[in-house]
Amino acid sequence: MSQSPKRTIAMVAHDKMKPVLLEWALENKEALKKFNIVATGTTGRILAENLPEHSIVSYKSGPLGGDLQIGALISNDELEALFFLVDPMTPQPHDVDVKALIRISTLYETPVACNRTTADFVLRGITAPGYTKRAAHPMIEEYVQRSV
Numbered sequence: 001m002s003q004s005p006k007r008t009i010a011m012v013a014h015d016k017m018k019p020v021l022l023e024w025a026l027e028n029k030e031a032l033k034k035f036n037i038v039a040t041g042t043t044g045r046i047l048a049e050n051l052p053e054h055s056i057v058s059y060k061s062g063p064l065g066g067d068l069q070i071g072a073l074i075s076n077d078e079l080e081a082l083f084f085l086v087d088p089m090t091p092q093p094h095d096v097d098v099k100a101l102i103r104i105s106t107l108y109e110t111p112v113a114c115n116r117t118t119a120d121f122v123l124r125g126i127t128a129p130g131y132t133k134r135a136a137h138p139m140i141e142e143y144v145q146r147s148v
């Protein structure tokens with residue numbers, strides 16, 4: 001019997017949140033094996049070092065465009081969920097990229113977890129039997145069909 005292809009999730013953490021994301025990923029490592037994982041550069045390196053049995057692809061570091069690479073996956077409807085542990089207390093040089101990533105996730109109905117509690121909910125949701133991701137927001141179709 002052929003198995004359905006693994007779905008892809010993204011994992012990102014700002015520097016102060018990397019230990020939290022790693023701890024969470026280790027706690028959930030069995031469930032995470034069901035997915036291909038993509039990550040921003042430094043986050044991905046830390047995850048790959050600690051989860052050697054998982055499929056993890058690292059993009060560029062966040063400040064160098066990694067958030068936008070994940071945004072591109074979302075706009076191609078290729079991402080199941082985004083786990084992005086943000087640091088709410090530290091200004092980021094690439095804040096506009098972070099904002100763009102959250103915006104495009106909203107538009108494409110991609111579940112986003114910005115803290116650990118929500119990460120628990122999202123992971124439980126996307127691994128629940130019968131779960132399928134909603135289609136992108138109808139405002140996309142309206143936008144495509146708009147008269148010029």
Ligand SMILES: O=C(CO)COP(=O)(O)O
Nearest residue numbers: 040041042043061062063
């Ligand atoms: O800055 C980030 C996300 O905005 C994370 O990038 P790194 O994983 O490369 O540290």
